[in-house]
Amino acid sequence: MAEENGHIDAGHPTEQGASVSFPGPPPHIYSCTLTPELVAKAREELQEKPEWRLRDVQALRDMILKEQPNLRTRLDDAFLLRFLRARKFDYDRALQLLLNYHGSRRAWPEVFQDLKPSTVRHVLDQGFLTVLPYPDPQGRYILCLRPGKWKPNDYPFVDNIRAIYLTLERLIQPEETQVNGIVILVDYTGVGLSQASNPGPLLAKKVVGILQDGFPIRIKAVHIINEPRIFKGIFAIIKPFLKEKMAERYVLHGSDLASLHRVIPRSVLPEVYGGVAGQLDLSAWSRTLLESEEEFVVEFCQPDPLEGVLLPDSSLFEGEQNDDTFRGLRSQLYYCY
Template sequence: MIIDTQLDVAQREFVTKLDYYLPDDQIDENVTMLVEWISKQPHLPKITDRKWLKHFIIGCKYDLHRAKQTIDKYFVARAEHPEFICTFDWEWILFNTKNGTICLFPKMTPEAYRVMCIRMKPMEKDMKVDFKLFFQLFLAILDLQMNIEPMHGEIFLFDLENLPIGQFMNLPPTMTKNCIDLCFNSFPVSVKGIHYINPPAFIGQLLTFVKMLLPNKIKTRVYVHQTLESLYQFIPKDVLPDKYGGTAGDIEKFEDKWFDYGKANTGWLENRQKADLSKRINRPNFGELGVEGTFKKLEID
């Protein structure tokens, strides 16, 4: 397996003690209700993959009502922004790995959070970062992850060591806004932290730009680390690769494995489903009870 998905004793204990935790039998009941609800939404694809739906509900903090809202946004956003759900040219992707890469670290934190690392590489002056491709890969990896495991919590680690200001100035604001919306508002992901390491001199400008686009709650979870020592307070060394003073292994091997895994799943990635907006008559009824919802409190990340 490309990532370790089994929770150890400490991770399982942390997860099961969460206020909103539900045991498997109750999650299974919610999956059945979610399948029935989806079947009544004419604009949504008829999803019946119970494992995927279970992962979706867990990512929504076990809240069925929130899962309905998010799954509607998930498929509608993909129809509204098809540029992020694309046909992948793996030769072009391989070429662009000279500029930067994205991967998930194999091991989770003690809280069962997964770390996604986005890092820049040294580049020639005349090269430009293909930010659209980066956003496409970012969402593709999140989709692949949700196929493999439930998202108990996500940490995003940005290594900016080789990001020159010229590339930052080329970052398209509208495209960035749309990608952030797809990730934070239409994905079953609880963002536990956004961490920047090796910050450039213009980090203040970058943070101002990014925070303008983030949900208010997430803004308080953005951290800039001038040294790796402060990063270890959030991500233990045994989760981090050698490059960042950790013991988990070689980051380039992680990146190569994710490239190969994505390439092996090209067919699935290129056929990800989205809503049929022509059939979206009105706002779906997310309901309150039973098949249309639960008593559980709606909690927004």
């Protein structure tokens, strides 16, 4: 895979031999990489004013240094901008998101300990997830999840969470993704009772908590396809933890791929989703992630960033379900199955 000008060649979905690139990370010293169209979009949707951008970053940096002087976090412009954009330049909410982001590591050590692509190679090889190498018409990259590819006896479900988190970390680096957000496509083909009942409500809440309140990314839509009857039980586990705005972004298509193509054009999707793209190299994202190994070692294989930091009680993982709740939801899964 060639890397030129910060972009990684991933192949083109419509013409074999042509190329399209996953966007690369921004420069170490911040320089805006947004097109004029995306600058206008950021102004309208995120309240980002180019003339005030670095002033806003400095304001957030000052808040961190004053209110959380012991927090071990990156303070460079590019990093802090992720949190400001994710919270529409509200300083207080951006700071809370940053604290949640680091707090997730302490609250869920089995996900974040030794977190790097080589430790989830088996998840990537299994085909549980990929990112399509071509964005949708709104410029949003599409994260594809295929839970049916996971077999509970092969490895623990938490490894899937590790692979998803690393993927989000790589996706959020380019500024265009910070502004456009991403789309998630979940294909439930092959999902049975063993996959559906394994994660449980506590694990579901932790995943939703990170996606909604612990990571600086905008999830603009979640499309579900080929969902079985059992999905009613799966969604019953997830829905109580979703904010109303996020719940409204879930779209169930069943086996009606025509309805999916109305929101994601056929040319963007590989042949396995009924598109006309021909055979895409769905391993391109795995290579992209694995080639970022050193970067993730620097980012995650370090001491606890919250060591010595006094935080108020976090709501990120509060309200853990008791056994009775889990048994009730498991019974509902059996009923739906």
